[in-house]
Amino acid sequence: MSDIKNEIVRHIPHLRRFARALVNGVEVADDLVQDCLERAWAKRDKWDSRRDMRPWLFSIMHSVYANNARRYKRTPSMISYSELDDAAAAPDEHVELTMTDLQRALDQVSDEHREILLLIGLEQMSYKDSAEVLGIPIGTVMSRLMRARKRLRELMTDPTMPMTMIRRVK
Numbered sequence: 001m002s003d004i005k006n007e008i009v010r011h012i013p014h015l016r017r018f019a020r021a022l023v024n025g026v027e028v029a030d031d032l033v034q035d036c037l038e039r040a041w042a043k044r045d046k047w048d049s050r051r052d053m054r055p056w057l058f059s060i061m062h063s064v065y066a067n068n069a070r071r072y073k074r075t076p077s078m079i080s081y082s083e084l085d086d087a088a089a090a091p092d093e094h095v096e097l098t099m100t101d102l103q104r105a106l107d108q109v110s111d112e113h114r115e116i117l118l119l120i121g122l123e124q125m126s127y128k129d130s131a132e133v134l135g136i137p138i139g140t141v142m143s144r145l146m147r148a149r150k151r152l153r154e155l156m157t158d159p160t161m162p163m164t165m166i167r168r169v170k
Contacts, residue, residue, distance in 0.1 A: 008053065011057050015036060015037075015057060019032040019036075019061065022065060032065060040057055040060050062115065105155035109148060109152060112144060114148075
């Protein structure tokens with residue numbers, strides 16, 4: 001029993017980071033993680049201990065997120081991506097501005113594209129694990145990722161997209 005508890009606890013930082021990138025607001029993300037953990041604990045007997053727990057937990061989170069989509073509806077974000085990882089070092093101004101622009105672009109892509117970008121780009125999951133989390137074939141993961149990256153590139157290079165401006169006050 002304590003083995004499964006320790007295994008779940010070990011993945012909480014990853015779940016929190018993914019939730020914070022998936023939805024806006026720390027409180028909403030923490031609610032999503034809490035809902036995920038409650039469901040995982042209730043279904044702990046369904047976890048196959050021979051397999052990695054991370055994709056199993058992420059698929060539970062994806063399911064909770066999909067089932068409560070209205071509750072977790074995205075609105076334009078006001079947090080910076082530096083808040084996503086509590087251990088992150090303070091980036092320099094240029095990196096901070098680029099991350100803010102990336103965040104704005106991510107806010108504009110579809111949920112299915114954002115999820116695949118975050119699973120593979122942020123969480124460094126394999127295509128196989130991402131397919132398991134989302135409940136789709138690996139080929140679909142690859143094609144969604146290709147379309148998501150293309151859309152993100154378009155948004156990041158779109159001259160009409162409002163980008164962050166440096167403004168200094170003396």
